[in-house]
Amino acid sequence: MTDMSDPGWLWLAKGGGAIAGSAISLAYILPHGRREAAVRFAVGVVCGLVFGGTVGLKISVELGIERLISPAEMTMMGAAAASLCAWWGLGFVMRALEGNRLGRWILEKKNGKGA
Numbered sequence: 012m013t014d015m016s017d018p019g020w021l022w023l024a025k026g027g028g029a030i031a032g033s034a035i036s037l038a039y040i041l042p043h044g045r046r047e048a049a050v051r052f053a054v055g056v057v058c059g060l061v062f063g064g065t066v067g068l069k070i071s072v073e074l075g076i077e078r079l080i081s082p083a084e085m086t087m088m089g090a091a092a093a094s095l096c097a098w099w100g101l102g103f104v105m106r107a108l109e110g111n112r113l114g115r116w117i118l119e120k121k122n123g124k125g126a
Contacts, residue, residue: 020083021064028087029059032094040098051098058097063090 033055042048067089071077077085 021086024083024087025060025063025090026056028063028090028092029056029094032059032091032097035091036095036098055094055097059090059094062093063087065089066093 033052036055037048037051042051064086067085067087068077070088070092071080071085080088
């Protein structure tokens with residue numbers, strides 16, 4: 012039997028959770044094109060890989076289940092949650108910036124307007 016706390020299993024769980032979270036986030040808010048879909052997917056996967064362990068630990072502690080689940084399950088849960096939330100956080104920041112000059116500049120660059 013393999014040890015589920017082995018670093019290889021943890022990386023596999025983190026990658027799987029990050030990919031699943033990114034895919035779900037694309038389904039919730041459909042992208043405007045292939046480029047946006049690719050960027051959103053990449054952002055989600057990277058955030059899931061980077062923050063997956065920490066987010067999984069925080070969620071499991073808050074729910075009081077840290078002793079009931081394996082490190083791989085905790086990591087997968089955290090990676091999926093971090094990945095799913097990544098684009099929502101960026102969307103919130105963009106909406107917050109829409110009202111000021113920096114937000115308008117970013118939107119103009121995104122839409123191909125301006126210098």
